[in-house]
Every structure is written in C-alpha cells, then in structure tokens.
Amino acid sequence: MFISKLKQALICLKAGRVTLPYPYKPAPPPEGFRGRPKVDIDKCIGCAGCANVCPSRAIEVTDLDEGWRRIQFHLTRCISCGRCEEVCPEEAVKLTDQFELSTNTKEDLTVAIEIYMDTCQRCARCFKPEHPLDKMMITGFRK
C-alpha cells in the first residue's frame, strides 16, 4: 500500500507541469490539419461537386436569375472532413488550419460566393462558359 502510494507520487513528480498556456499563447495545429474550408473564387467553376459529396449538407447551391449561381458554405454545419477538397476538379477548395471559429453571430460563419454562369437555352439551367477566357469578356463577371 505504502509502496504503491510512493510510486504514484513519483509518477506525478516526474510528469511535472504539462498543461499548455493556450489560449494565451497560440497552439498551431500540425501540418495536414483539417480546419475550415476556404474557397478560391477565381478557380471555382460552379460545378457543385462539393455540394454533392458533402456528408453534412454544409454547401448550398442556388441558381439566381440571369445566370448567377450562388454557392454558400455554412461553416456551422461543416465537419471539416475535406471531401470537398478531395473532389474539386479545379482545386478551388482548400482546407485551412483555422479552427477557432466561435462567434456570437451565426451569420459570420456563412461564406457565399457568386459565379457568373451561362444559361442553357433549352433548360434554363446555369452552366460554365466553355473557355475560361470567355468569362473575361462578360462585363461584371465578378460582383
């Protein structure tokens, strides 16, 4: 009994202080950490592949009028699985190392991008212009 208590005390003494001074000092996550996703508006072609695979339905795609497509990332729902990053054909979505996302206003956690798409003459759905240079010709292609 006495010996085991001594051994236990020894374990505690040997360990010393192990707590980190977070949040007073930053604790950067390791490389490859899956934080919040960030989308690059210049690369996004609006294919909505990310919205298709998202397990938590965090990505919402709505077709606005006149060929505008809105893609919203609801980070409140996001589980940082990184499936969007995996399937994006243009590598427009990247997971960052940001994890401190608490906020008092929920709206802060919605990221919306709007992309100009061509409208199909037959079905009236949006699609991406064929050549990437075509979008430069459209006036006001970026709001």
Add this chain to the structure above:
Amino acid sequence: MLTSFRIIETLKTKFDKQILEAQEPVSNQVFVRIVPDALIPVICFLNQTLSPRFLINAAIDRREQDGKYTVFYIFSFDSEKIFLCIQVAVDAADPAIDSITPIVAGANWSERETRDLVGINLRGHPDPRRLVLADDWPNELYPLRKDFPYDYKPPSEPQNKVPLKKPPQRTKVIPIGPFYPVLEEPAYFKLFVDGETIVDCDYRGFYCHRGIEKIAESKLTYNQICFLAERICGICGFIHSTCYCEAVERAAGIEVPLRARYIRSIMLELERIHSHLLWLGIATHIVGFDTLLMQSWRIREPVMWLCEKISGNRKTYGMNLIGGVRRDIPLSMHDEIIQVVEKIERETKEVIDAVIGDTSLHVRLKNVGILTQEVARNICTVGPTARGSGVRIDSRVDHPYAAYDRINFEVAVESGCDIWARTLVRLKETIESVKIVKQCLLEMPDGPIMADVMEEIPAGREAISCVEAPRGEAVHYVQTGDNNRPYRWKVRAPSYPNLQSVPYLIKGQRIADVPIIIGSLDPCYSCTERMAVVDVRTGTERIYTKEEIMKR
C-alpha cells in the same frame, strides 16, 4: 470442425421443408431463410446443439419488393469464424412474430427495438414495454418503415409514457439519472433499495436516439454514411466507420488494398489505446482517485496529437471511405509513431506497477459488480465486460477484419468476474495494442490505399461485419439498395448488450458502488447538440440562446 456447409446441412436435415433457402453469398456468412412457424424450433435447436452466440436482430421493410417484412437474427460461431443470419418473412397485413427472448435472454432489447421501429409485434415477450421511441411518440407509427418520411414530425402524445416498474414491498426508490448518471450520458436507472442494498432496478434510456439509420437509408449516399457512422460514438468513432465500410465492401465484393487494411488496423489500435486510458481515468475518478485521472489522461494526450498528425483531426479521423482509406501513413512518420506508442507503453506499465498493489483500489474494485460467466454468456455481453468474466471472445480473432488475420497478438482474458478483472483486461489490452501498432508498421506493404470502385454497388446484396471496439464488438448489417445508398443499415454498438447486464451487476450491491459498477462497463456516451427545454405547463419547446443561458 463446423463449416458453413455443415451448418446448412445440419439445419436442412433437421428441418427439411421449413428451410426455404440457404446460401453463403459472402464467405463465412450463412443466410438461411425459414418459414415463420419454424423460428422457435430452429432457435431452440441451435441453442441446444451448436450453441452460437446471439448478436442482434432487426427487421427490414421489404413491402415494395415482396410485400413482406423480413426479420433477421444474426448469430456468431466464434471459434469457427462464421456468421449465421436466420431470416423470416412476416406477412405485412398482420406483422407479428414469436419472441425468442425466453430462449435467448440477450435478445430482449433488440426485439423491443424491432417492434418500436418497424412495428413487428411480439408474441410472448416477457417485457414488451416501449424501449427506443420517445415517451410521447404516437402509437402505431413506425419510423423505420419505408412509407414514413424521414423528416416527418408527429404530434406529441404524452399519454404514451412508458410505465416503470413498481417498487417491491418495503423498498425505497433511488433514481440515478436521467441526467449524467455516472457518465455524461442521459439514461435513467430507477433503483429499488432495502436499506443500503439494491433489490432490483428498472432502466429507461434511448433519450439520445437520433434516427441515423433512417437518414442514411433515405438521404445519404454510401460514401457520406462513413462520416455519419464515425459520429455514432464520441470515443470510438473510427470503429463504426470501419465496421460500416467493411460491411458494404463485403456485400459489394470490393477488395480493399492490403496497405489500406493495415492503416485501418493501426488507427483502430491507436483508438483503443486512447479509449482504454480515458476509461482508466474516468473509472478512478468515479472512485475518487483523481490523481490517476490526471496521470492517465496526461499519458493519453500524445496519442490524440499523433492521430491529429496522421489524420488531420484528433478524434474524428474521417479516414475511411468505401474501398480504402483517404490518407496514407508516410514512412517519415513511422519513427514518431513508434516513439509515441513506446512512451505510452512505458508509462502505462509504470502506472500498472503503481496501482496493482494499491489496497484502497482493491477495496473498491475487487468482488464488486460480479458478472458470472453464465450470465455474461446469457446476456451476450461483449468486449472487456465478457473477457473479465472469462468469456474468450474477441472479434479481432473470431471474425478477422482489416489486417488482423495477419497479426499475432494475445487476447486478454481474466476470470475474476469483478470490476478489477475488467480493469486488468483493459490495461493488458493497452499494452497489447502498442505491440500491434508496432507490428503493423513493420509489416505494412507498399501499394495503393484505395480500391478503384468503378461500378455502382448492385442492389439486394447483404453482409455482416464485426469490429472489436474498446468496449466490445460493434456489429453492422448492410443490405444494399438503389440510388447509391443502402436499403437497410443496422448498427449495434457494444454498449447495447453490455448495458443489459446492469440489473444483474447491481443486484445485492451497495448504493455507493453503483456508479463504478455502471462505469466499469464503459458505456458509450452521446451528447446532444444544444439545450432544448420543454416547458411543462405550456408544452412548448424552445431553445435558449447563449445570452439567456449566461443570464441564468
């Protein structure tokens, strides 16, 4: 030696025409279709002669396909590595079936769950009260039937409240729960006590039932369910996603690359290490020995950081997809993994050395919460709870998955039947897990980590898979369906059978020992997302904002 062929032959010679169909679509998984009347004789016969272990039963609404419900009972032949699935088609007009609980005591909860969720009525069940559905859920409304919309909100019917057992004469009632009974899990134990001694108890749980099987069957796709499965448990999530993926892969006949299987094994063992150390901390915290809580959680923390480095997240690894894993473990990381697990092995051994002779722990843990081998077998308990009672079952050996068929390790079994025995089993397993991780890293071959899944998974296939979680074995059953999602996905978490043994464990014990007895099963906890408060007077539900909570 019993083989799947022998099982089919034995059943066919004994029951002849009552066996409608018997086949083995996946190797070592026998699916036998029988007529409803033959259910009780077949189960009796199995119990008396071949004595398999009961795992789970559930039902599928197949009215769209053949106008009937299918009820299935999964058994396991442990030493022969075979699953046996007995299937019975039940008429849709009058869905009722004989209860097997009088023969197999461990089927108690799962049969009630089948009745609650699919509406298969039970004939001759000893305790046919509501189990899974909420207290105010309407009668005759079964959420897992296919004609029930996944987002339907039924009106509240508070008169359906489940009646709890009346206390026996001359006993007092002591409630434990429903909030935070021992662990952060909502469950309600109603104890009947005579003085200090517990005479009997009643249980009401499933307050956290979220209907994930329903949403998987109606909304998600195969690859999305992996992430949902991972969130079944807050501690051993990777086990569930592996179990689900293995079930789908077996059903669809997808060959997983060997390297991916090794990576799965490594992650599973890392998870077991941190889960057992977490349990050790919580258990000693319950008995008031907080020093060990601090120290075992300190020892555990580097594993979490290691997992964060490997997978990108300290707890929900998100590594599994159908066909393999998403992230590789590069050669540059091997040294670090070995360093971390060896440090944990060293420190865990120091802790074992320090507590093994601690008489104050012996007083709290030895000869408390006795689960005899007979009861452990009857209730079909699994994992360290069963192994602490001398039942040698471990699905890593019994039903090899991932890369466990290539790994040598020892199954920790103790015969003490008490909490101390369960503690020793877990500590030994932690050390054993370190060895497995090192062996996996050594033997891991090069190659791809993801199989090419080019074709759609065909509908109508079925498979069972078992994965040994730190708490016991998790069982997943998958029947594939159209639209790139399973037709039926059945999950059995390890705490499901283990919690059923609580009445046997606490009978005759002191009140003060109840927390550690319940804690010794290591029940999985589930957390609700945020606070929802029901005003009893008006019956309205509202969700408090952060400001309102702060004000209170």
